[in-house]
Amino acid sequence: MSYLAPYRDMQSLMRQAHQALGLSQFSSLDDYDLDLADAIIDEANKFASQVLAPLNQVGDTVGCRLEDGQVLTPPGWKEAYQQFCEAGWLGLALPEEYGGQGLPKYIAQPVNEMWQSSNLAFVMFAALAQGGTEILQKFANDDIKDRYLSRIVSGEWTVAMALTEPNAGSDLGVLTTKALRQSDGTYQIKGQKIYITYGEHDMAENIVHLVLARTPDAPSGSRGLSLFAVPKYRVQDDGQLSEFNDIRCTGIEHKTGLHGSPTCSISYGDKDACIGELIGEENQGLKAMFILMNEARLSCGLQGVALGELAFQKSLTYAHERVQGSIAGQGRVAIIEHPDVRRMLLDMRSQTYALRALGYRIAAMIDAKENSDDHQHVSRVAQQIALLTPIFKGFATEQANLTAGSAIQVFGGMGFVEETGIAQVMRDARITTIYEGTTGIQAKDLLHRKVRLDQGAALDELLASMRTDASLAQSNADLGLLAERFEGVLNTLEKVQRHILSDQADITELDAVAVPYLMALGGICSAWQLLTSAYRAAEQQDQDKEYFGNVMLLASFYFNNQLPKFEASLHTVLQSGSEVSQYRF
């Protein structure tokens, strides 16, 4: 088996998040208890390991093809898509109103993690369906909702996001695709977009492109963008498909990884026959995109966890099998006996575990936000989610790249040979620090919009939660030392906080250390989650000495081997100097 869900961790971290956010207080969540969640995870694991995982390497080696404007997905893709939708997996967390199951996020999160571990390239349509549904629900008029939403939730139609243009990557303000209002209220769309995931494919009967475009009289910059639903085949008033909507795939990218997921260049309205329907108001497109972007960033952070897990599993299996070198008294041994290999495996495992804990916690926060009636609480939780989003996205994906690298290292020479499949994890992971906003962009978002804008209020609250958990851990004899060290790091973080918020701070110099700052916060959040898990593990130790003992070891391993580096990044932030401006390239 090339992937099996880390069932035990998932179960345990789902509970940790559930408890931390007090989800049991919400009667609206009563339909779903943790036992049901376990059962769902169990089923999803079967699908992930038996259907999706076996297609992962095929997707990489065969990839997608563009033939006469049609994108052909890898062998098996189409059938797996059919099964995925029919089994109800697509609709899992989508609204019940349109045929979904409306599952809480804290349960959907581990399920999504499995999809992403077992076959990330394949499952990218699912996050698009999730984001597209949310946008249409929030912004589209009832007519559009009625005609589109149930088809998207069922998987009959897929969603594609058309944002980027050749000259506009991170900088959406300079988009030039045009939307011309017509007498019937629809718009004629014309322009070229690139980097459109599943922009064209052969798995569903229609593709709903959500296109950012500009009306003729729109203000310049990002405030002049409107969002349109632009289906590959037009959708009649009765919801039936009619003629082809003049949307052409002009190319698919030859990418380093994610070969199974077609990344399309699309030309809209070559023959002036591409019709779009406005979603929401004109010039309000970016607002809708932001919702999607935040969703996508959290999903992308989870990809970091998922690929980290996959890298760990593959190298653990290999380390058990590969005999090489000997140890005094033991003769020749499997390489898992070598301390350096164990160190690499623990690096991978502790980081992935910590980020899983963080990701599940964020999912539970979304549930808390969506189910609470206490407006003040909702807004505080929303702020925390907003603060954690760039940290989780940026840090989890950066760490996934390192983890994939360590996995190759465990494989040695075999890691460089494509047949073993481990290099694919590295190649697939490579884009995660780039798409949905590079790490640099996450870091700027964190520094300015999430920390400086509210004068550090949200971060102060996060720190307070961390201190509460640390003092709890301090009460346990085995964890006192870790808790103490953690508090030391938090003290340094507070010094950094003052430095960043100071009136004297030089913005250029701060921007130059934004990524080290994000990385430090990512490491600190990881340490926090591990400390919390270790505390819970210490309490449950008697139930399963080996498993919970391991969890406690993960925490102390991380504190010795990883945390010092992130603490060092705090010093980098404090020492931020003018070299970056002064250097002449």
Place this chain on the structure above:
Amino acid sequence: MSYLAPYRDMQSLMRQAHQALGLSQFSSLDDYDLDLADAIIDEANKFASQVLAPLNQVGDTVGCRLEDGQVLTPPGWKEAYQQFCEAGWLGLALPEEYGGQGLPKYIAQPVNEMWQSSNLAFVMFAALAQGGTEILQKFANDDIKDRYLSRIVSGEWTVAMALTEPNAGSDLGVLTTKALRQSDGTYQIKGQKIYITYGEHDMAENIVHLVLARTPDAPSGSRGLSLFAVPKYRVQDDGQLSEFNDIRCTGIEHKTGLHGSPTCSISYGDKDACIGELIGEENQGLKAMFILMNEARLSCGLQGVALGELAFQKSLTYAHERVQGSIAGQGRVAIIEHPDVRRMLLDMRSQTYALRALGYRIAAMIDAKENSDDHQHVSRVAQQIALLTPIFKGFATEQANLTAGSAIQVFGGMGFVEETGIAQVMRDARITTIYEGTTGIQAKDLLHRKVRLDQGAALDELLASMRTDASLAQSNADLGLLAERFEGVLNTLEKVQRHILSDQADITELDAVAVPYLMALGGICSAWQLLTSAYRAAEQQDQDKEYFGNVMLLASFYFNNQLPKFEASLHTVLQSGSEVSQYRF
């Protein structure tokens, strides 16, 4: 132009190394002065940028093919090889006695760096010729030398190293290839080897395989290995080629990178007609291999520098061209104006510069060792080279992987699209931390053979050199603070030294932090070299304010942004705990 030698840095660091090792004292080096060196670098740059660099991407996209047992190299490879040898580049540092030019290493090093930057996959034969020549010169009898060496130096024949077998990667002791002595003194070779770089190709008329094999009565383990020259076509007494020597290429690897360099599986003696000639004595094969291994490790470290430089150059060019985002008061800007992009570029540049300095210094050390008559000095320098070899190999290649990752990050979405060529650098770099001994193996070598074995004597001497250079730097007002911080780090390193050498040290726990230890030493050596360069730059500032000012900025940037992480790794070593042994996988 896709690559241009960093001429200015090369010139300046060649002089820095020359001075540091006092090479002007050796009259045997009088034939080569620094001006001649500059001229050679200038010529090599033309060849690298005009002939080799344009073939680099072709090598990646087309790769090698195996057809009927013949390996076909990528288009242009054969012609470039011809030109390379005819222009005398192959023989540059090879012995004059056999037709080479016997250039000192401190000049050959920047030249080799250029080859590796411009087309690493192509030029891998050169290091093999270098190592093969050295082995034959030191160990082979005169007859073999006479028949083989001039052909290797001229490039008419290439060298291949056949060590690894499917079950014996890092662990040579379990090799099973057989060598049966025959009445005429030759040996019949039989066995399967894998991972043989240029083990078969179409660029030269013969290939001399240096094969590790075992005679029937040999002791088990690595002390029973003998080394044989096994040519693809047999070599008659008069040096002429005769019949095919029963050496068959059974496959080439489908690798993540270095597609232009064929990595062959070879079957020796399928028809019992493969004849080898013993090099040196029976059972002394490993001794010869060690020489080669050390050579290869230093060459591999230089690959880290070379790929780091290539990654830096490509992303610098892109950052100047790509317009994205705006800056208040400047409107839309090239991304090089964004502080985070500048940070990434400075990360790449400072690390690559530092490792270039270290690599050139090691080359100058080899010259000092080979030209000095003072036996004590020779043995001390040899010890220093032995100490620095695993650090340079391990650290430079690990950093090259990070640098290549940062380069992709500068490219953003375009970095994930293969056409831009930057992902190739990452893929090519991926093997450098694995072949010629993984980073884990370098770290064990460093910890045990290079530090613990001599009770830290060699490292103490290295530290003394560092302290001398630091106190020199301290005399300069602009560098006082850096020098002080550096001395602080050295104090921590001394604490680590005592920890490692302590009788109470737990070997398993130490082994588990061997890599962090190596990384810390790599970072410290980098900081040392940058401090030294900054000191020299401060002295020459008036000659070129911009260039030397930049060098000083590189040092302080590295001290703020990189050194803290490596200092943190020292703390990881000090806190080495038992998690690695206790954890149950």
